[in-house]
Amino acid sequence: MLDSQMLLAERFFGAFERVIRLPGRAITEQMKAQYHNGLLIIRIPLAPPDGEKVIPIQFT
Numbered sequence: 001m002l003d004s005q006m007l008l009a010e011r012f013f014g015a016f017e018r019v020i021r022l023p024g025r026a027i028t029e030q031m032k033a034q035y036h037n038g039l040l041i042i043r044i045p046l047a048p049p050d051g052e053k054v055i056p057i058q059f060t
Helices: none
Strands: 032-036 039-043
Antiparallel strands (some): 032 039
8 A cells, every 4th residue: 555654563472452542534434453473453544634535546
């Protein structure tokens, strides 16, 4: 993804809990989390800023 960016990278052993604040534009219904080989990846899509509209382009 071109618009992805890493916000935080940590490495711990054992149980822990993390609480993060989500931006108001976060689309929580479309959040995805994946745990693979000891790495937790959480993807949180953002809605476009106010006044902007996303128009999908279909390629044929």
